[in-house]
Amino acid sequence: MQNEKAEFKKNILSSQIDLSKFELATEEEKKQQDVMSESTTFLRDGIKKLMKNPLAVGSLIVIILVLLLIVIAPMVVPYEYSEIIKVNGSRDRGAKNLAPFQYSEKELEFIAQGGEIFPHIMGTDAMSRDYFIRVVYGTRVSLLVGLFASAIVLVIGMFYGSVSGYAGGRADLIMMRIVDIIYSLPDMLIIILLSVVLDQVLSGNKSIIIAKLGTNMVSIFIVFGLLYWVGMARLVRGQILSIKENEYVLAAKAIGAKPGRILTKHILPNCLSVIIISTALQIPSAIFTESFLSFVGLGVQAPMPSLGSLANAAREGLQSYPFKLIFPATMICLIVLSFNLLGDGLRDAFDPKLRR
Amino acid sequence: MKRYVIKRIVLAIVTVFIISAITFFAMNAIPGGPFNSEKAPSPEVKAVLLERFNLDKPVIQQFGIYLVNVIKGDFGVSLKTGRDITKTIVESFVISAKIGGIAVVVALFFGLVLGSCAALMRNKLPDRLIVFVSTLFTAVPSFVLATLLLLVFSIKLGWVQVWSATDTNYILPVISLAMYPMAYITRLTKTSMLDALSQDYVRTAKAKGVTPWKVIFKHALRNALIPVITYVGPMTAYILTGSLVVESVFTIGGLGSKFVTSITNRDYPMIMATTIFLATLMVIMNLLSDIIYKVVDPRINFD
Numbered sequence: 001m002q003n004e005k006a007e008f009k010k011n012i013l014s015s016q017i018d019l020s021k022f023e024l025a026t027e028e029e030k031k032q033q034d035v036m037s038e039s040t041t042f043l044r045d046g047i048k049k050l051m052k053n054p055l056a057v058g059s060l061i062v063i064i065l066v067l068l069l070i071v072i073a074p075m076v077v078p079y080e081y082s083e084i085i086k087v088n089g090s091r092d093r094g095a096k097n098l099a100p101f102q103y104s105e106k107e108l109e110f111i112a113q114g115g116e117i118f119p120h121i122m123g124t125d126a127m128s129r130d131y132f133i134r135v136v137y138g139t140r141v142s143l144l145v146g147l148f149a150s151a152i153v154l155v156i157g158m159f160y161g162s163v164s165g166y167a168g169g170r171a172d173l174i175m176m177r178i179v180d181i182i183y184s185l186p187d188m189l190i191i192i193l194l195s196v197v198l199d200q201v202l203s204g205n206k207s208i209i210i211a212k213l214g215t216n217m218v219s220i221f222i223v224f225g226l227l228y229w230v231g232m233a234r235l236v237r238g239q240i241l242s243i244k245e246n247e248y249v250l251a252a253k254a255i256g257a258k259p260g261r262i263l264t265k266h267i268l269p270n271c272l273s274v275i276i277i278s279t280a281l282q283i284p285s286a287i288f289t290e291s292f293l294s295f296v297g298l299g300v301q302a303p304m305p306s307l308g309s310l311a312n313a314a315r316e317g318l319q320s321y322p323f324k325l326i327f328p329a330t331m332i333c334l335i336v337l338s339f340n341l342l343g344d345g346l347r348d349a350f351d352p353k354l355r356r
Numbered sequence: 357m358k359r360y361v362i363k364r365i366v367l368a369i370v371t372v373f374i375i376s377a378i379t380f381f382a383m384n385a386i387p388g389g390p391f392n393s394e395k396a397p398s399p400e401v402k403a404v405l406l407e408r409f410n411l412d413k414p415v416i417q418q419f420g421i422y423l424v425n426v427i428k429g430d431f432g433v434s435l436k437t438g439r440d441i442t443k444t445i446v447e448s449f450v451i452s453a454k455i456g457g458i459a460v461v462v463a464l465f466f467g468l469v470l471g472s473c474a475a476l477m478r479n480k481l482p483d484r485l486i487v488f489v490s491t492l493f494t495a496v497p498s499f500v501l502a503t504l505l506l507l508v509f510s511i512k513l514g515w516v517q518v519w520s521a522t523d524t525n526y527i528l529p530v531i532s533l534a535m536y537p538m539a540y541i542t543r544l545t546k547t548s549m550l551d552a553l554s555q556d557y558v559r560t561a562k563a564k565g566v567t568p569w570k571v572i573f574k575h576a577l578r579n580a581l582i583p584v585i586t587y588v589g590p591m592t593a594y595i596l597t598g599s600l601v602v603e604s605v606f607t608i609g610g611l612g613s614k615f616v617t618s619i620t621n622r623d624y625p626m627i628m629a630t631t632i633f634l635a636t637l638m639v640i641m642n643l644l645s646d647i648i649y650k651v652v653d654p655r656i657n658f659d
Contacts, residue, residue, distance in 0.1 A: 184371045186638040188597040189631050190378065196619055196627065197382040288497055295499045295601055296616055308499075315503060315605070319511050329500040337495035 046273070049349035056345025059338035066335060070140045078118050079130035081137040082303040087117070091128075097321055098124040122327050126317065135327050138305040142287050143335065145217065145306070149224040149286035154279050156225060157232025162263055164233065165240030176237070179230045191223045191289065195298040198222060217300050220290060228282075235278055239271035273350035281343035284336040291332055307332045361647055368643045375635040376426065380419050383624045431629035436621050441629045445611060449633075452603065452610035455526055456595045459533035463591065467538045468584065471545025472577060475553065486542060493539035499601040502532035506605060532602050537591045541584055549580040585649045589642035596634055 040048070050056050084091045087106045098104060100123045107117045122131040164175040198219035243249070244267060252262050268275075287307075293299045294308025307328045314324035406412045410421050425432065431441035474486040493501075505528045509516045517525050552558065553576050561575045562568075599612035607613070611630065618626035 180367060181371055181374060184367065184639060184642060185375060186593055186597075186635045188593070189635050189638075190375075192600075192615075192619065193379060193382055193627065193631050196622070197386055200386040284495070291497055292499065292597075292601065295497075296604075297620060311500060311503065318503065318507055322507050322512075325503055325507065329504065332497060332500060333492075333495050336497075337492065340495055341491070 042273075046346075046350040050345055053345045053348065055341045056349070059341040059345070062334060062338040063342065066139065066143075066331075066338075070136050070143065073136045074133065077130065077133050077136075079133045081129065081134050081305060084128045085120075085124065085130060096124065096128050097126055097317065099321075100323060123321075123323060125313070125324065131324065131327065134305045134310060135307075135331060138307045138310050138328060139331055139335070141217075141300055141304060141306040142290055142308070142332070145220060145290040146283040146287040146335075146339075148221060149228070149290075150279050150282040152221060152225045153229045153232050153282055153286075154275065157229035158236050158268070158275060160229065161233035161236030162240055162268065165237035166244060166259060166263055166267070168241075172237075176234075179233055182227060183230045183234070185227065187227050188289070188292070190227060191220075191293065192296065192298060194223050194226075195219045195293060199298070215301065216293070216298055220293065220299075224286065224289075228286075232275075232278060232282070235274060236271060239274055240267055243267050243270050277343060277347045277351060280339065280346050284339040284343070287332070287336055287339075357650070360650060364643055364646060368639050371639050372632075372636050375639075376423060376632050377419070379628045379631050380422060381415070383628055384415055384418075386624070426629075426632065431632075432625045434618075434623055434626045436618075436623045436626070441626055444614065444626075445629060445633055448609060448611040448614045451608060452596075452599050452612055455529050455533065455603075455608070455610065456592075456599055458526060459530045459537070459595050460588075460591065462530060463534040463537035463541055463595075464584070464588075466534075467541025468545050468577075468581075470538075471542040472549055472572070472580070474542065474546045475549035475580075476572065478550065483546075487546070490539035490542040493535050494543070496535070498532050498536060498598040499605060501535055502529070502602045502605040505532055529602050529606050529608060532605075533595050533598050536598070537587075537594060541587060541591075544583055544587060545580055548583045549576060552576040552579040555579070582649065582653045585645055585652060587645075588648075589638075589645035592641040593638045596638060 079085060085104075085107075086092065087104075087110050092104055092106045098120055100121060101119050102123060103111065103117060103120075104124075111117055120130050120132065122135060125131050125134065160175065160179075164172045164179075167175075195216060199215050202215040202218060240263075249262060249266055252266055257265075290299060290306060291308030291311070294306045295312045297309075297312065299309050300306045310328040311325055311332070314321070314328070318325060403412075410418055413421070422432075429442055431445065433439060434441055434444065437444075470486050470490070474483040477483045509528060516528055558571060558575050561571050566575075596612075599610060600616050601612070602608075603610045603612035604616050611634070614626070615630045615634075617623075618630065
């Protein structure tokens with residue numbers, strides 16, 4: 001009885017719908033509700049955006065090409081970075097400072113006799129070593145230093161930052177004061193200082209790792225581990241401070257999840273994009289630092305080349321052999337530029353908020 | 357405001373103290389002393405020397421003595437040349453300060469002009485050109501640029517004389533020092549200028565009928581300057597460390613090249629003195645740029 005009445009005498013405030021005022025949607029209108037694009041994950045969406053950025057794709061290709069070069073070239077080129085060129089098994093000391101694609105007298109003789117000599121793509125250096133293979137190994141060293149140093153920064157910074165941010169309170173205050181002080185230290189000066197000292201201290205140590213890498217390389221890593229992580233720590237802490245206020249963290253806490261699990265399962269995955277971007281931008285800065293140190297004479301141990309030490313060595317014969325500077329210098333600029341552009345592209349793709 | 361300034365000054369003093377401590381104890385950790393060269397002095401001479409340089413006292417006491425001396429402005433004498441370090445630093449710093457100062461001014465001026473141009477002519481040819489060049493130059497280390505400039509302009513073309521004591525030409529060292537900060541400031545100015553131009557107060561000013569030039573200079577650029585101020589501190593640090601290699605490349609007798617020679621000579625008192633001096637300078641510049649930043653922009657809260 002009551003229902004029938006309500007159909008005719010509708011209260012103004014009633015939310016009951018009068019069906020007669022509506023009509024069925026046409027097929028065309030129904031189509032508008034269709035989901036046109038596929039559902040996508042955060043990672044896939046970011047990669048898609050990255051692939052639309054021509055600069056980022058270009059620099060990614062350059063980086064891959066450089067990586068292929070430093071992996072393949074030592075297998076193809078029959079020279080060693082630390083050895084004098086050999087012609088037919090005997091050392092050729094006359095092959096000093098050859099221009100690119102030039103052959104020494106001994107080599108020309110050997111070719112005339114029907115032998116085959118691999119061309120010196122970038123000529124040779126003052127000690128009759130093939131310059132191309134030295135540049136390749138120099139790139140290897142510089143890239144390795146860049147990647148390793150960034151990895152060290154990543155691990156220490158992420159750990160310190162997440163503990164500080166998650167713990168909060170007094171622990172956070174003290175940890176951040178330490179970061180403030182380290183942050184205000186002039187890093188380059190301290191690096192130079194520590195490299196000088198560690199070079200002397202470590203040279204007495206005869207362990208295998210140090211002997212293989214050279215004391216300077218180890219001291220670069222130590223210095224990066226001591227000083228460069230603070231930027232990353234600050235970044236991670238800032239992210240965690242905002243993320244830990246989210247409801248899902250509260251929910252996880254309410255279920256009884258332990259802090260370690262909450263950090264690794266709920267918080268860190270959410271600041272992954274920031275971490276990836278800043279690591280990508282850390283690599284060129286580490287390469288910069290390494291080449292700077294090598295240039296000042298505090299870099300990798302001779303005869304192991306690095307791009308910085310090659311550029312430094314090229315200063316001596318600059319007037320006569322400018323190509324010896326041009327090759328490593330171009331390589332440094334190319335690598336740093338590509339990593340910079342890739343980092344910018346990653347930032348634009350994964351974190352629109354950070355966009356400058 | 358007052359609290360913030362005091363806090364920052366205390367932090368700066370702590371930092372300088374820590375730097376001095378690191379420097380001192382690091383230098384002391386090096387095995388071998390100044391007398392380990394081939395011509396070892398007789399024990400008597402050695403004892404006198406040890407006493408004269410306070411090397412016979414415990415390390416902590418040595419550090420105290422060193423700190424007191426440093427505050428008095430006495431850095432001791434160089435182990436290699438025997439000259440008074442304070443004097444050497446002051447003399448060579450005059451040259452470095454001149455080059456560095458010009459580089460700072462050049463970087464700031466051209467960076468601001470180019471950045472503003474790029475922002476005002478967004479997506480036009482000049483903007484694209486400026487962005488391309490500045491991106492390129494943020495990837496060129498100062499030592500590479502310095503050596504290339506020396507190669508092209510001094511050696512190959514002969515346009516600029518190579519640096520000598522009588523003929524001082526600042527162009528090439530200044531360019532090689534200023535290029536990276538300039539490129540960075542250009543990018544910084546462009547983004548902050550674009551940000552400022554899209555603000556409501558700029559639209560209001562335009563709507564009021566303020567002339568375009570006045571809008572750019574008084575309303576947009578002044579606000580766009582704020583992020584650039586924070587970069588002055590890091591820029592000083594970059595130019596100071598850059599001067600190490602740039603001065604070596606151009607063989608300028610400034611503080612930078614003195615530092616590099618003292619590293620290769622293992623002249624420890626000189627390394628310590630230069631590190632402490634340069635570090636203090638950087639800390640002061642950072643402090644100043646941070647304080648000015650807060651004074652200029654009242655929107656920032658003093659935390």
